[in-house]
Amino acid sequence: MTAAVTLAPTPWGMLPVLAVVLPVAGMVAALPLGARGAERLTLALVPFGLLIALGMAAATYASGAPLVHLLGHWAPPLGLAFRADGLSAAMMLTAAIVIGAVALFARAGFGTPAGAPERREALSFWALLLALWGGINLVLVADDLFTLYVALELLSFAAVPLVCLDGGRATLEAALRYLMFALLGSVLYLLGVALLYGAYGTLDIVLLSERTRAIPATIVAVALMTAGLLAKTALLPLHLWLPPAHSGAPAAASAVLSALVVKGSFVLLVRLWFGVMPGLPVPAAAQILAGLGAAAIILGSAAALAQARLKLLVAYSTVAQIGYLFLMFPLLAAALGTPEDAARAWTGGVLQAVSHAFAKAAMFLAVGLMAKGLGHDRIADLAGAGRAMPLCLLTFGLAGLSLMGVPPSGGFAAKWLLLTSAIEAGQWWWALVILGGGLLTGAYVYRVLATALTAGPGGATGREDSRAWIALGLALISVALGFLPLGAFGLVQIGRLDLAVGGVP
Amino acid sequence: MSATLYGLLGAALVGIGLFGLLARPSPLLRILAFNLLGGGVFLVFGAVARRGAGAGFPGDPVPQAIILTGIVVAFAATTLAVMLLLRLSAEGEGRSDPP
Amino acid sequence: MTGLLADLAIGAAILALAAGMVAARSAFTATAFFIAYGLLLGLAWVRLGAVDIALTEAAIGAGLSGVLLLTAAARLAARPVATERAPGPLLTALIALCCAAVAVAIGAAILSLPEPTPSLAAEVAANLPATALGNPVAGVLMSYRALDTLLESAVVVLAVVGVWSLTPPGGWGGFPGPFHLRVESGPLALLARLLPPIGIVIALHILWVGKDAPGGKFQAAAILAAMWLLAWMAGLATPPRIASRRLRFAVSAGAGLFLAIGVAGALAEGAFLAYPAGWTKALVLAVEFALTASIAVALALLVMGPPEEEDRA
Numbered sequence: 015m016t017a018a019v020t021l022a023p024t025p026w027g028m029l030p031v032l033a034v035v036l037p038v039a040g041m042v043a044a045l046p047l048g049a050r051g052a053e054r055l056t057l058a059l060v061p062f063g064l065l066i067a068l069g070m071a072a073a074t075y076a077s078g079a080p081l082v083h084l085l086g087h088w089a090p091p092l093g094l095a096f097r098a099d100g101l102s103a104a105m106m107l108t109a110a111i112v113i114g115a116v117a118l119f120a121r122a123g124f125g126t127p128a129g130a131p132e133r134r135e136a137l138s139f140w141a142l143l144l145a146l147w148g149g150i151n152l153v154l155v156a157d158d159l160f161t162l163y164v165a166l167e168l169l170s171f172a173a174v175p176l177v178c179l180d181g182g183r184a185t186l187e188a189a190l191r192y193l194m195f196a197l198l199g200s201v202l203y204l205l206g207v208a209l210l211y212g213a214y215g216t217l218d219i220v221l222l223s224e225r226t227r228a229i230p231a232t233i234v235a236v237a238l239m240t241a242g243l244l245a246k247t248a249l250l251p252l253h254l255w256l257p258p259a260h261s262g263a264p265a266a267a268s269a270v271l272s273a274l275v276v277k278g279s280f281v282l283l284v285r286l287w288f289g290v291m292p293g294l295p296v297p298a299a300a301q302i303l304a305g306l307g308a309a310a311i312i313l314g315s316a317a318a319l320a321q322a323r324l325k326l327l328v329a330y331s332t333v334a335q336i337g338y339l340f341l342m343f344p345l346l347a348a349a350l351g352t353p354e355d356a357a358r359a360w361t362g363g364v365l366q367a368v369s370h371a372f373a374k375a376a377m378f379l380a381v382g383l384m385a386k387g388l389g390h391d392r393i394a395d396l397a398g399a400g401r402a403m404p405l406c407l408l409t410f411g412l413a414g415l416s417l418m419g420v421p422p423s424g425g426f427a428a429k430w431l432l433l434t435s436a437i438e439a440g441q442w443w444w445a446l447v448i449l450g451g452g453l454l455t456g457a458y459v460y461r462v463l464a465t466a467l468t469a470g471p472g473g474a475t476g477r478e479d480s481r482a483w484i485a486l487g488l489a490l491i492s493v494a495l496g497f498l499p500l501g502a503f504g505l506v507q508i509g510r511l512d513l514a515v516g517g518v519p
Numbered sequence: 520m521s522a523t524l525y526g527l528l529g530a531a532l533v534g535i536g537l538f539g540l541l542a543r544p545s546p547l548l549r550i551l552a553f554n555l556l557g558g559g560v561f562l563v564f565g566a567v568a569r570r571g572a573g574a575g576f577p578g579d580p581v582p583q584a585i586i587l588t589g590i591v592v593a594f595a596a597t598t599l600a601v602m603l604l605l606r607l608s609a610e611g612e613g614r615s616d617p618p
Numbered sequence: 619m620t621g622l623l624a625d626l627a628i629g630a631a632i633l634a635l636a637a638g639m640v641a642a643r644s645a646f647t648a649t650a651f652f653i654a655y656g657l658l659l660g661l662a663w664v665r666l667g668a669v670d671i672a673l674t675e676a677a678i679g680a681g682l683s684g685v686l687l688l689t690a691a692a693r694l695a696a697r698p699v700a701t702e703r704a705p706g707p708l709l710t711a712l713i714a715l716c717c718a719a720v721a722v723a724i725g726a727a728i729l730s731l732p733e734p735t736p737s738l739a740a741e742v743a744a745n746l747p748a749t750a751l752g753n754p755v756a757g758v759l760m761s762y763r764a765l766d767t768l769l770e771s772a773v774v775v776l777a778v779v780g781v782w783s784l785t786p787p788g789g790w791g792g793f794p795g796p797f798h799l800r801v802e803s804g805p806l807a808l809l810a811r812l813l814p815p816i817g818i819v820i821a822l823h824i825l826w827v828g829k830d831a832p833g834g835k836f837q838a839a840a841i842l843a844a845m846w847l848l849a850w851m852a853g854l855a856t857p858p859r860i861a862s863r864r865l866r867f868a869v870s871a872g873a874g875l876f877l878a879i880g881v882a883g884a885l886a887e888g889a890f891l892a893y894p895a896g897w898t899k900a901l902v903l904a905v906e907f908a909l910t911a912s913i914a915v916a917l918a919l920l921v922m923g924p925p926e927e928e929d930r931a
Contacts (some may be wrong), residue, residue: 023889035877038772042873045779045866085765086883086891092581092741094521132861134790138783145776152769164769167592170597171773175780177602180789186607189843190546193600197553198540200596204589205533209727211582212567215736234727461672514560521625525666526728528629532636539640542713544704547687547694551652554635554683558659561671567730569666569739574744576754577667579737584758586671587836588770591913594678594714595763595777598920601664601690606784608697 020118020340021095021157021220024084027083030098030155030302032207033066033106036167039149050126056140057121060114063147066201067094067110071103080321080509095157099509101364102154105281108149108368111161111491112273114373119218119379119484120266135179139267142179145172147272153278153319159207159290162282163200166246166482170196176267177259179439188258195245195255198404200277202242207285210290211236219289223511226291240303246279248311249340251301253333257317260332263323265382268325271330272378273371287512292512300344308447315454319461322392324381327458328374334451335370335417339363341432341444348439350512355438360510361503362431369424372492373413379485380409387479393462396515397470400463407466411487414494419452425494527568532559550600557593559585619734625665645691650693652687656680669832670755677840678917685847686921705717750899752830759834760902764891768880771873771909774916782860785924787866791861795922800853810852817845825910835910842914847921857918859927870917874911876905 040059044052073081080099088094098106124139126132149168156162174196178189211217213231248256256276256311260268287296314334321327342363349355384399384406385391390470416425429448436444507513536559539552564586571579635655642648663672705713705889742754742762749761782794801807821841826852830833849855858865879901883892893901 028884028890031884032786035881035890036893038769039874040879042772042775042870042877045775045870046863047864048863081867086761086893087887087889088745088762092738092745094763094765101803119605132791134783134785138779141779142783144774145779148772160588160763161766161769164588164592164766164773167596167773168769168776171595171776171780174599174603175783178781179690181605183610186603186610190600190607192539193596193603194549194553197596197600198556201553201556205563205724208560208564208582209724209731210563210565211585212570212728215571215738229732230730231727234723237725254544427571479587520619521665523728524622524629525662526627527725528662530631530721530724530728531633533724535633535636535640537720538714538717540814542710543640544701544733545645546699546701547690548640548642548648548664551639551645551648551687554652555639555655558655558679560657562662563724563728564661565666565668565671567731567735568668569655570735571739572667572730573737574742576739576743579739580742580754580758581738581763583668583671584755584763585766585869586668587674587755587759588766589750589769590671590678591672591836592773594667594683594917597683598686598923599777599780601929602781602784602923603918605690605693606786608694608699609786609927611697617719 016135021082021084021218023084023099024077024079024082026069027081029066029073029094030096031083033063033070033151034096034148034155036062036066037043037144037151041144041148044137045139045146049132049140050128052137052140053121053124053126053267056117056144058143060110060117063110064114067103067107068099071107071252071368074098074100075505078508085508090158090218090221092162093444094283095218096155097156097157097220097509100506101281101284104364104506105154105277106151106369109154109274110256110272111146112371112488113143113147115375115484115488116266116269116379119269119325120482122262122481136205138179142172142176143270144349146176146275150274150278150478153282157219159219162476163204163207166200166203166279166282169244169275169278170200170481174202174272176271177263179264179267179447180262182262184258185262188255188262192255192259195252199242199245202238202245206235206239206242209238219285220511221413222290223292232291236286236291243279243283247276247283247336248333249306249336250313250333253310253314256306256328256333260329261323265378267386268329268353268382269375269378271310271342272329272427273375276332276336277367277371280336281314284363289345289511297344297347300347303340304344304444308335308444310334310340310410311447311451312454315451315458319454319458322393324385324393324396324462327393327462328377328381331377331417331455331458334373334455335366335374338366338429338432338451341436342366344441345432345435345439345444348441349435353513355435356512357507358431358436361506362428362435364429364506365424365503366428369416369428369492369495372488372495373416373425376409376485376488376492377413379488380406380413380482383479383482383485393465394418396462396466398466400467401469403482405486407463409465409482409485409489411459411491412486414455414463416489416492418455419448420456422496423493425492429497511519520549522566522569524563525569529559529562529566532556532562535559550597550604551565553600554593561589564589621875622877628658628661628665632662646688646772649684649687649691653684655905656683670834671832672839673837674840677837677844682840682845682847682911682921685844694868694896711849750902753828753832755832756828756834760905761893764880768876769875771876771913774913775870775873778916778919779919782924786927789927792859792925794857794860794919794925795850796926798851800855806852810848810854812851814845821845825906828906835913838912839913839917842910843917843921846918848913850918850922857922865915868915869912869929872905872909875908879905
């Protein structure tokens with residue numbers, strides 16, 4: 015079997031295992047520990063999670079190859095492997111920072127003082143947050159398509175109850191709708207998994223990348239899995255569940271839902287298209303995906319502009335920003351023979367996912383604080399908020415810069431890479447969409463800032479909530495990504511399967 | 520032969536379940552349709568397992584084990600959906616979210 | 619020939635029930651169809667040579683799901699939720715056409731699967747002695763793909779957290795699910811007194827033989843859960859409050875032990891979930907028993923649901 019050759023265990027292969035085991039064990043322990051114990055456990059795990067993610071990035075970068083661990087020493091196809099490449103390391107670091115920030119932020123709302131009785135929201139929040147963390151890390155490192163199915167379910171089962179944690183009727187409806195979309199998505203994905211197993215006798219992504227051929231079973235399987243994953247990623251027109259769900263959840267939950275959960279299914283989609291079937295010619299299908307992405311960018315941004323509520327505006331902004339992620343597909347497909355162009359499109363897509371994660375988490379946290387301080391989130395009545403809550407507004411503005419793609423910011427670097435790739439590939443129409451989306455984004459960010467900076471009653475008096483610094487920190491990271499030299503993104507190229515199979519050195 | 524037959528039955532169940540999920544308005548019927556769909560997917564997987572019979576086993580044990588895991592996960596999903604629905608019904612029509 | 623006829627009859631009946639379910643006017647009818655469908659699916663699994671799955675399908679797919687959905691249908695009949703508007707006839711026809719196309723595409727994909735079929739059966743058999751198990755499916759679940767089993771047990775714990783998170787205001791910490799008055803006579807009372815002792819013996823048997831023959835933890839856990847639910851519905855057994863540390867420990871213990879053994883394997887053998895040499899059989903058995911107990915408790919709690927609004931203590 016070639017399995018032993020391509021999937022040999024590496025030093026530091028235990029890091030991805032730890033990254034999954036710690037949060038999952040934390041979730042399992044949360045129940046008997048109770049709310050206060052779960053809260054303290056989560057906060058204690060955050061530094062370890064950060065260290066593990068940093069260690070993974072360093073080890074991957076240093077060796078220039080993915081970290082591999084064979085569970086129980088059983089090699090695929092019989093056994094299961096973890097395989098952490100550069101994309102995994104970058105996304106995992108993002109997840110660890112966002113989860114850490116959200117955990118610190120959430121202590122005020124979901125904390126349990128010593129001796130206080132346990133509250134429903136508190137225990138649920140910490141256990142669900144840990145499960146979500148474990149789920150996202152598992153999506154990033156699992157190399158088996160069925161393990162990835164279980165990871166998707168972990169993510170969904172953690173995300174849906176977070177949506178209705180407040181218990182209001184509207185949030186319960188949003189959660190039910192989200193769950194139905196998520197379940198439909200998983201079951202379609204699983205059907206594709208069944209067909210792929212029937213055709214190739216393995217579910218390991220690396221092994222599949224060497225075996226897949228353009229036969230009907232592959233095409234039907236990938237089409238089903240793509241449809242399922244799109245429903246979970248909320249790409250237009252399957253986005254209907256997202257705005258009510260992400261805007262109805264508590265701010266801390268909205269931040270992780272928008273920043274991380276939708277990225278989980280996106281990463282899996284990238285692995286499917288450029289890992290499982292790297293050699294298959296799919297330009298037409300990739301154009302369709304990017305077309306949907308373009309529609310999401312334009313319509314989502316326009317919808318954000320039309321919202322009367324701040325939280326809904328931010329949620330529709332997520333619909334639009336997800337659209338950018340899909341521009342990467344035809345650009346990468348077109349650049350299969352030219353490694354430089356492919357690397358640029360790949361980095362652009364990954365950087366968009368990372369910078370949006372920081373910017374959107376920052377934005378949801380800031381907006382949550384503003385809504386709490388003002389007692390409402392009506393955009394028309396924001397006058398004076400800028401004076402009462404300058405940090406929140408600064409956070410909103412900085413995150414907005416990154417979403418717009420204004421230099422210098424991570425969002426700019428991402429959109430610039432995608433834009434130049436589009437022009438290089440002769441697909442200039444995507445460049446127009448990127449520019450148009452940037453203008454619309456600028457319009458909805460400006461609308462909020464302009465209203466909030468006018469003089470007015472302002473609502474809250476006294477000192478601004480100190481948690482605004484946490485949101486500001488995330489926004490600053492999103493901007494600072496734009497200052498990184500492009501060489502630093504060599505990390506995310508490591509272990510790309512489309513390179514290995516495309517015959518490019 | 521019977522493997523292919525049950526595989527095709529699975530495909531038909533997927534179609535019927537998908538229709539129920541998309542076309543029926545009642546949430547409980549949708550949850551039922553989701554289970555129908557899930558049953559179809561497991562049957563397709565089961566047909567694959569049966570085709571892989573060998574080494575003295577009546578079917579490939581790997582997909583069989585995967586189906587077992589899948590059934591339990593699907594059941595957990597069903598309970599979550601049902602409980603969400605029941606909570607929504609207990610909430611009643613009268614109450615609504617504060618603005 | 620008789621085999622083919624049996625398959626055709628089972629298939630036709632399943633299709634008819636599925637169509638009836640989707641066309642049914644009332645949720646009760648649909649649920650009744652669903653239970654029958656689950657039982658017939660069990661037969662289909664036997665015909666497919668998957669007795670392990672047949673047992674699971676009958677216990678979980680028909681049994682536990684049936685109880686869950688019938689109860690839900692009754693409660694929803696009393697307090698209906700607003701349903702979304704049904705699509706018009708044209709849209710319905712369009713949806714039907716698309717679904718049919720999807721089914722046909724899947725069917726074509728199945729018919730196009732390569733011959734000879736790729737299979738891991740030979741590799742499962744060749745490595746089975748190393749797993750200390752005789753049942754190949756158990757070998758996959760506990761050794762080759764032990765990670766999936768571990769994660770699945772964590773998903774079940776997570777589902778309990780998710781269901782409990784739906785507790786209405788004032789109910790947190792109380793008894794799970796609606797209250798059941800003690801039933802003194804009638805079929806339920808009789809069954810609830812008669813079945814549990816038998817069910818527990820059968821469950822333990824299925825768990826024990828599952829090492830080497832069809833059966834195992836999921837099937838045993840589902841039967842145990844069903845027995846507890848039966849006694850609960852007849853008002854004979856009151857579950858502990860969800861605030862109870864012991865109850866919560868029971869839910870988490872199986873996954874917790876599995877995780878601990880996985881870590882021990884990482885320390886001793888250098889791979890997560892590798893069983894230290896010579897300990898395989900003992901550790902696998904320990905995990906099987908702990909998981910059976912935890913999954914049984916969790917499945918029953920999932921069917922009971924979150925505590926109700928008023929604490930009845």
